[in-house]
Amino acid sequence: MDFGKVRDSKNMGTTVSYYKHHVFFCTNRRDDGRECCQDHGAAEKRGYLKKRCKELNLTGEGGVRINTAGCLDRCELGPVVVVYPRETWYTYVDEEDLEEILQKHLIGGEEVERLKI
Numbered sequence: 001m002d003f004g005k006v007r008d009s010k011n012m013g014t015t016v017s018y019y020k021h022h023v024f025f026c027t028n029r030r031d032d033g034r035e036c037c038q039d040h041g042a043a044e045k046r047g048y049l050k051k052r053c054k055e056l057n058l059t060g061e062g063g064v065r066i067n068t069a070g071c072l073d074r075c076e077l078g079p080v081v082v083v084y085p086r087e088t089w090y091t092y093v094d095e096e097d098l099e100e101i102l103q104k105h106l107i108g109g110e111e112v113e114r115l116k117i
Contacts, residue, residue: 019065021106022084023049028071036071037079040093043068045079049098053106064106077117090115
């Protein structure tokens, strides 16, 4: 099954991505004391990027979708986000890093090398 894809009747049944970019934020909280993304305010940072995408009218079909993910099992590199369809993994420290991902990758189509993991 192709998640995140819709059937395109104009192209004889082929599938195309519903979203141009699908961004998953790890917002996991571990109760065993190990480091986790939520230790770095991941849920709040997700809220920031989601708000910015809405402000810039980037959401909806053919646009950007910001989602919460459970554990992406890379918390030691965290906090982490992954952007599909290119499967680009990023870490970030603050809203300025997220703004750079927004401007360069989600809008400009260029990966942010300094934040890739």
